[in-house]
Amino acid sequence: MDWLSDCLRIQGSFDEVRQAALRPRSASTVRAANVHIHLPPNFSAFECVDQAVDLAARQDVCILGASNYYDFSVYAPFAERCLGRGIYPLFGLEIIALVEDLKPAGVLINDPGNPGKMYLCGKGIVRFAGPTAEARSILEAIRAHDEERMRRMTALLAKIFAAGGVETGLDDTRIIERIVLRQGVDRGIVTLQERHLAQAFQEEFFQRVRPAQRRATLSRIFGRSSQADPDSHVQVQNEIRSHLMKVGKPAFVEESFVNPGQAYRLVLELGGIPCYPTLADGAFPICQYEEPLAKLVRTLEDSRIYCVEFIPLRNDREVLERYVLAFRDAGFVVTAGTEHNTLDLVAMEPACRHLAPVPARVRQIFLEGAHVIVAHQYLTLHGRVGFVDGEGRLNPDFTGREERIHYFQRLGEEIVTRKLAATHG
Numbered sequence: 001m002d003w004l005s006d007c008l009r010i011q012g013s014f015d016e017v018r019q020a021a022l023r024p025r026s027a028s029t030v031r032a033a034n035v036h037i038h039l040p041p042n043f044s045a046f047e048c049v050d051q052a053v054d055l056a057a058r059q060d061v062c063i064l065g066a067s068n069y070y071d072f073s074v075y076a077p078f079a080e081r082c083l084g085r086g087i088y089p090l091f092g093l094e095i096i097a098l099v100e101d102l103k104p105a106g107v108l109i110n111d112p113g114n115p116g117k118m119y120l121c122g123k124g125i126v127r128f129a130g131p132t133a134e135a136r137s138i139l140e141a142i143r144a145h146d147e148e149r150m151r152r153m154t155a156l157l158a159k160i161f162a163a164g165g166v167e168t169g170l171d172d173t174r175i176i177e178r179i180v181l182r183q184g185v186d187r188g189i190v191t192l193q194e195r196h197l198a199q200a201f202q203e204e205f206f207q208r209v210r211p212a213q214r215r216a217t218l219s220r221i222f223g224r225s226s227q228a229d230p231d232s233h234v235q236v237q238n239e240i241r242s243h244l245m246k247v248g249k250p251a252f253v254e255e256s257f258v259n260p261g262q263a264y265r266l267v268l269e270l271g272g273i274p275c276y277p278t279l280a281d282g283a284f285p286i287c288q289y290e291e292p293l294a295k296l297v298r299t300l301e302d303s304r305i306y307c308v309e310f311i312p313l314r315n316d317r318e319v320l321e322r323y324v325l326a327f328r329d330a331g332f333v334v335t336a337g338t339e340h341n342t343l344d345l346v347a348m349e350p351a352c353r354h355l356a357p358v359p360a361r362v363r364q365i366f367l368e369g370a371h372v373i374v375a376h377q378y379l380t381l382h383g384r385v386g387f388v389d390g391e392g393r394l395n396p397d398f399t400g401r402e403e404r405i406h407y408f409q410r411l412g413e414e415i416v417t418r419k420l421a422a423t424h425g
Contacts, residue, residue, distance in 0.1 A: 004129060005381060007079045007089075010418040014382060021407070021414040028413045032349040033370035035065035035090055035123065036277075036309060036337020039078060040183040042068045043195035045340040048183065049078050052340070056348045057085040063370045063416065064348075065090030065337065067121055070143055071189045072128035083423045088416045090373055093122045094277075095142070095266060098257035102289070110276070110290065112283035113246060118260060121275040121309055122267030123335065124377035124386065135269035138262055143191055145256035147172075150192035156251040157201055160244060164221030168204040175200045194245055195341070198237040205236070234343050260303075264392065271380045273373065273388055275307040275335065276300055280323050282314030293323060297330045304392040307333040307369070312350045312358055320352055324362045331401030333387065335369035371412030372405060378415050 010017065038044045039052060046052040056064045064087050066078055075091055082089040096119055099109065103116030111117040131139065151172045161168050176190050178200060209217050214230035222243040228235035244251040258266075267274045278296075279287055290296050300308070308327050312320055327334050336350040336358070350366065352358055358366070376386035385395050387408055398404035 003076055004079070004126060007083060008378065008381060008419070010378075010415055011422055012418065014384075017414055017418070018411065021411040025410070025413070028367065028371070028417075030062040030367060030370070030413070030416060031060045033063035033065075033335075033367055034061050034337050034348050034350060035063065035335045035370050035373060036067045036092065036094075036121070036311070036339055037064065037348075038339060038341045039066050039068055039074050041071070041074070041179055041185045041190045043193045043199070043341055045343055045345045049074060049081055052348075053078070053081040053085050053087060055345075056082075056087055059348045061087065061348045062420070063088045063090060063374065065092055065123070065335075065370075065373070067092040067094045067337070067339075069094055069193070070139055070146075070191055073186070073189045075128060083419070086420050086423070088374060088419060090123070090370070090377060091125050091128065092272065092275075093125060093128070093267070093270065095120045095122070095263040096255070096257055097260045097263040098255075099260055107289055108283065108287035110279040110287060112279065112287060117255075117257070118263075119277045120260065120263045120267065121277055122270055122272030123275045123307060123309075124373045124380065125267070125270040125272035126377055126381045127269065127271045132269045135266055138258060138266045138269075142258060146191055146193075149253050149255060150197065152253045153194070153245065153251050154192075154197055156253070157197060157240075157244060160250055161201060161205070161221055164217065166205055166208055166217065166221065168201060168208075170200055170204060178203075194241055195237070198240040198245065199233075199343075201240055202233055202237045206233070237343075264303075264305075268388075268390055268392055271386075273307050273333070273376055273386070274305050274392060275309050275333075276305050277309045277311070278323060278327075280310070280315050281319040282311070293326050297326060297332075300332075301330075304388075306331070306388065306394060307335065309335045309337065310350075310366075311339050312336055312352045313338065313346065315352055317352045317356050317359060321359050321362050324365055328365050331405070333369045333372045333405060334365050335373065336366040368405070368409045371410075371416065372408040374412035374415050375408040378411070 039049055064082055079089040099116045099118055106115045108115055109118040154172045158168055158170055179190050180187050211230050215226050218226035226239055228239045264274050324334050338350055372387060380386040388394055
């Protein structure tokens, strides 16, 4: 934890910084923020941390948040590179949970293909370098379940490809070795994801099958016609996932999840803010859990979740604006990111579907949310109550939600201004 305290230390005492945040100030110099990207060894569009940070710097993203699955060894170099390029780093995680009661009813939450499956994020975590015993226990259970599932799915994929005439020679160990070689990371921090498997089988397939034969061979492997461009890495990987690895497909293996209470507890044990990633019209029709919108707001409040996140590339401008404004009017913190969890190297500043710009009002709300996370991360790191406390309750030192958000926004702006002026000015 010492490296984190050192790298995020800012000039001035806590009281001085707090008082400065209360004084009138000029407009924030932060032009854009992105609080959700994935970094290697998670499946990512980026080959390395430097590439992600350099791209953010070139595109004037001044606050950048990583939200990796379950291993955070990459966060130290991420923080160092960010500060060296005049970017304030945020730390988070993403968790998959299962709401058992909703699965039999077929209710979709924020995963369009799997009833009962729920994603939950943690924003502004600070205890990842030295997790509590409870956090470590949950993390270890998640990783053990994931490793066993990926081992079984890899074996099934190898059999399916072999039956279609393509001997890949792949198993989970060989796929991990590829990631270690490609990313230059320690083997112990690699947790395989479905996309890693799809990429490995696509790469072997391309090496062993000539372009002219790929579509027919894929159709034989899938048991249905392939529509992918036979030269497109991404399209072939997507078809491997959709035709072989999803629910009901021949390489699917049932997932073992923590429950929402464990996911929520893990975020708090790591010092973060529980945050619901909102899909909205990223699924069509919109998932039952997320509509009507007023009901979603009440459901999250009842669950003591006061922060939501969007990946605007999934959303039409009008739908994004409707959801964001409704949440913000209800006193939620609202953030945005790009994920970058496919091979598509999209722009670092969030944009809407078809690359339409985010509406101006919504963009300001996203910047506000990023500053709130900055302030929470800073306060929690210094042993103070952040936006929420260790039980997920809203900080009680305010008369209402607007006052709380406004204060945390100003404090976050002061922290970013001081830190970036000291490290990049």
